[in-house]
Amino acid sequence: MRIFKLGLNASLLALAVAGGYLLAQQGWGVGSTTAGAAPSAQAPQAMPVPVVGVVKKTIPIYLEYAARTEAIRNVTLRAKASGYLQAQPVSDGADVKEGDLLYRIEASDYQAALDQAKAQIERDQASLEYLKSSLTRGNKLADNGYLAKDGFDQRRSAVRQAEAALAISRSAMRTAEINLKNTEIRAPFAGRLGRNQAPEGTLVTSAAGTPLNNLVQLSPIYITFNPGETELAEIQQAFAAGTVETEVIIPGSDEKPRQGKLTFIDNAVERNTGTIAARATIDNLDLSLLPGQYVRIRLHIRELPNALMVPQTALGSSQFGKYVYVVGKDNLVEQRVVALGPTDGELVTLTSGIKEGDKIISGNLQKIFPGAPVQPLDGSGG
Numbered sequence: 414m415r416i417f418k419l420g421l422n423a424s425l426l427a428l429a430v431a432g433g434y435l436l437a438q439q440g441w442g443v444g445s446t447t448a449g450a451a452p453s454a455q456a457p458q459a460m461p462v463p464v465v466g467v468v469k470k471t472i473p474i475y476l477e478y479a480a481r482t483e484a485i486r487n488v489t490l491r492a493k494a495s496g497y498l499q500a501q502p503v504s505d506g507a508d509v510k511e512g513d514l515l516y517r518i519e520a521s522d523y524q525a526a527l528d529q530a531k532a533q534i535e536r537d538q539a540s541l542e543y544l545k546s547s548l549t550r551g552n553k554l555a556d557n558g559y560l561a562k563d564g565f566d567q568r569r570s571a572v573r574q575a576e577a578a579l580a581i582s583r584s585a586m587r588t589a590e591i592n593l594k595n596t597e598i599r600a601p602f603a604g605r606l607g608r609n610q611a612p613e614g615t616l617v618t619s620a621a622g623t624p625l626n627n628l629v630q631l632s633p634i635y636i637t638f639n640p641g642e643t644e645l646a647e648i649q650q651a652f653a654a655g656t657v658e659t660e661v662i663i664p665g666s667d668e669k670p671r672q673g674k675l676t677f678i679d680n681a682v683e684r685n686t687g688t689i690a691a692r693a694t695i696d697n698l699d700l701s702l703l704p705g706q707y708v709r710i711r712l713h714i715r716e717l718p719n720a721l722m723v724p725q726t727a728l729g730s731s732q733f734g735k736y737v738y739v740v741g742k743d744n745l746v747e748q749r750v751v752a753l754g755p756t757d758g759e760l761v762t763l764t765s766g767i768k769e770g771d772k773i774i775s776g777n778l779q780k781i782f783p784g785a786p787v788q789p790l791d792g793s794g795g
Contacts, residue, residue: 459786463776464740467769468722472757475711476648480638480661483692484704486602486630492617494518494595498625505609508700509600509628516625518617520596527593530586537582541575544568595619604630605700629704632697636661636673636710639688645678648691651714652678659693660711663702671695675712721767722760727775728753737767738774738781740789746774748783 492498496518503515547568607627617623636659640648651657652675660670673695682689693710702708729736733750741747749771754762767773772789774781781787 457786459744459788460777460781461788461790462738462740462774462781464772464789464791465724465727465775467767467771467773468760469719469769470722471716471718472720472722472755472762473713474715474717474755475660476640476644476714477709477711478638478640480636480708480710482702482704482706482708483635483637484629484631485633485635485694486604487627487704488601489627490515490598490625491622492516492518492598492611492625493619493622494520494523494592495618495620496520496522496596496616498611498613498615498617501609501613503606505606505626508603508605508631510603511600513600514597515600515606515628516598516611518596518598520593523589523593523596527586527589530582530589533582534579534586537575537579541572541579544572544575547571598625600628602628602630603632604628631700631702631704633694634697634702634704635676635692635694636708637690637692638710639683639686640691642682642687642689645682645689647714648675648712649678651712658713659695660713661693661695662709662711664707664709670711671697717755717762720754720757720762721764721769722757722762723767723773724759724775725756725761726759727773727778728761729778737763738778738783739767740772740774740787744787744789746781746783746785746787 498516499519500517501515502517503509503513509515605628607629609626611617611623611625615623617625648657657675659673659675661673662670673693675691676694677690677692679690693712723737727737728751729738731750735753736748736750739747739749749766751763751766754764756762772791774787774789
């Protein structure tokens with residue numbers, strides 16, 4: 414057994430020597446190269462990235478709020494004369510002009526009262542003319558001593574009483590004319606009618622002021638909103654300096670923002686909410702905006718000069734806040750933590766972290782990291 418083990422070890426040794434000789438002949442020495450040195454690590458390839466320059470310009474500063482439309486005038490049309498409702502010449506929901514006839518109340522009684530008042534005036538005028546003539550004759554008789562002073566005073570008193578009676582009759586005629594005019598309900602301003610509340614044939618009364626309909630002015634129209642007290646000082650300063658232009662945006666509509674002006678700021682802050690009521694006024698010539706409608710309003714407060722802006726798509730987020738990637742020295746990526754300011758379209762103002770002349774990386778942000786080599790593609794991303 415011992416002789417067998419010695420023979421096996423000798424065989425293994427011979428095989429190892431032969432294998433080493435073969436490797437040496439083929440130049441496959443362990444840990445060696447042709448140059449006799451270790452291979453070097455491959456350098457990372459530069460990532461092509463689109464870059465844009467920092468835009469420097471003056472931009473408008475806006476404050477934006479949720480808002481509601483509100484009618485400047487919204488009145489309930491009520492009967493000012495008693496009688497049966499005779500006609501409604503204008504249909505419900507119609508747009509009317511100032512002075513248009515909306516309702517007519519049966520007017521025969523009022524026309525008769527006016528005719529009676531006119532007849533009373535004619536009678537009083539005839540009586541006054543006779544008494545004035547009698548006073549003139551009495552004056553001559555009194556001068557000649559044919560009429561006692563008491564008789565003359567009676568004639569003069571009768572003239573004055575007749576003049577007063579005529580004045581009363583004329584007042585009664587004006588009242589009758591007003592009552593007759595009140596049988597026609599006309600639009601006090603241009604607007605849109607609502608739903609009729611008294612069908613034809615209804616007995617309406619002036620004492621109760623029977624409601625007939627409501628009329629709403631649609632143009633111009635108010636835009637009411639509630640800015641917070643923290644923004645109040647800035648809004649008041651702009652309002653005091655001159656006209657504050659506004660833009661009204663209609664959600665769900667493709668039309669351009671409607672232009673208007675800030676016209677009112679309330680005189681007290683709401684204690685429970687910390688907001689204050691304010692409103693703008695805009696034209697609504699197409700009458701498409703209705704009271705109570707939800708809109709958004711932007712107030713042009715001031716201009717911000719020399720704003721440094723980059724595309725919003727160039728922004729990234731981390732636990733430290735917003736950042737941008739900048740092409741640094743030797744085309745290596747630098748990460749800059751930035752502070753955001755107002756936006757203007759697709760651009761956002763950066764108030765810190767960048768300077769004019771920086772090259773901002775605007776694409777492939779997920780494929781790069783601080784210190785990574787990049788190949789800037791100038792003008793890409795616009």
